[in-house]
Amino acid sequence: MSASVLYDAPGPITRRRSRVTSIIGTVVILAILAWFIYTIAAPRTLANGATVVGLLDASRFDILSDPQLWQAVGRGLVQTLKMAAVGGALALVIGVLFSFGRTARSAAVRVPTAVVLEFLRGMPVLLMMLFILLVFATGSYWAGVVALAVYNGALIGEILRAGIQSLPRGQREAGLAIGLTPVHTRMIIEFPQAFRQMLPILVAQLVVLLKDTSLAYIVGYPELLRTVTNLGNFYGSRYTFTLFFIAFVIYLTMNLLLSWFARRLARRSGGRAAALARMPGAGMGTGAPGGGA
């Protein structure tokens, strides 16, 4: 909805006023940013009277030239990507299975699947990681991978189901009419279309998965964030901020690239998928149990 519908075309006075407010807005934002940077750059006095240098002090950044630091960060990044890749691939497989179960004709399959899906979607990934770690004693890597795969698989299952349901009925009927079995129809007629239509949302879900690999930190897997905090212990707390900043830049770059990719896909496949990709929930993993998709 464009704002111009709401009021008449602005005259010269209104235009001048809006120019002035625009300038004031810019100044206010710059002032807030300047205050923020100034405050974190200023030295801080601790409770015991000692003073620590500001967060932007040069002495905090001299490790950036240490190649060993970058090697360690690279190793952490590889571990994160490995977990995201394996977890993502498994999540897609599990999602396909769930979407089958959820749309099965027999209620004996459909109802239990629905219950399991609700259960999985209503629970934190972190709790699942802990559960798998303690109950199956798998080690932190598989605990993280399986929890991410199952949780995101449940969400992807619902996404695919929504995709299948959004297809015209004629697609399925045509498949059955030419003598394909229901499973065959699903596999070669409905799925390819549903998958393509939902691709942008699936990619958005993979962004969530990539972000959630950081939760494996808590169960002790040496992914990027764990690596960075370990490095903080190694180099000393002076460098904590610097190291977090490195992690920040890496995560931001990876996810913005993926999101950009999702938007490009949305533009290419157009229509409904594009509208859904702009859905507000996309990106937070808002798998709402009970919320009809």
Added chain:
Amino acid sequence: MDAVIDSLPTYLKGFVGTLELLAISGVGALILGTIVAGLRISPIASLRTFAAVYTEVLRNIPLLLVLFFCGVVLPYLKVPLDYFPLALIGLTLYTSPFVAEAVRSGVNGVPVGQAEAARSIGLRFGQTLSLIVMPQAIRMVIPPLINVIIALAKNTSVAGGFFVYELFKAANDITNLRGDAVIVLLLGIAVLYLVITVPLGLIAGAVERRVAVLR
């Protein structure tokens, strides 16, 4: 089963912690998110840009990293270094862009024709907004907002890894004490999360269906 009964006080303490985190940071995120959404659709370009950058940055980094940054940066802003308020601020900051996007898409989702119709029967700017646009926008915003709150409920568990006492921390503690009944104890924790998320999801679904009838 006796393990669950023995751990009831811990369950309760954790559940209260989770509810506190959810309630306070939920309200905070709703307020902050609405402000950011307002900036995002404001006619002033600099405010729009600021809100867009804020949204994109916070949406694309992990919650745990947001919490870590809060732990490092906020003491410089004279926030006392206590994990509970830090976690509240972190959760609020992390959730606010999702709220902002939900609100923004709700307002944008009202068809232009509605505002045009209101204008053409002679309603003024304030009347158009308060009588025509906002009532429809709010209704469309509520289901996605509830979904954001559900995600927040699940995200509070991350604060448990950040030394705040809530359900996930409680899960850690009781499974350390009673290693013999891990499955039952963790299912108990899971049920408590579901007690929060499932009803919210049902409300979201019901509201969504009602809105669908209206259109």
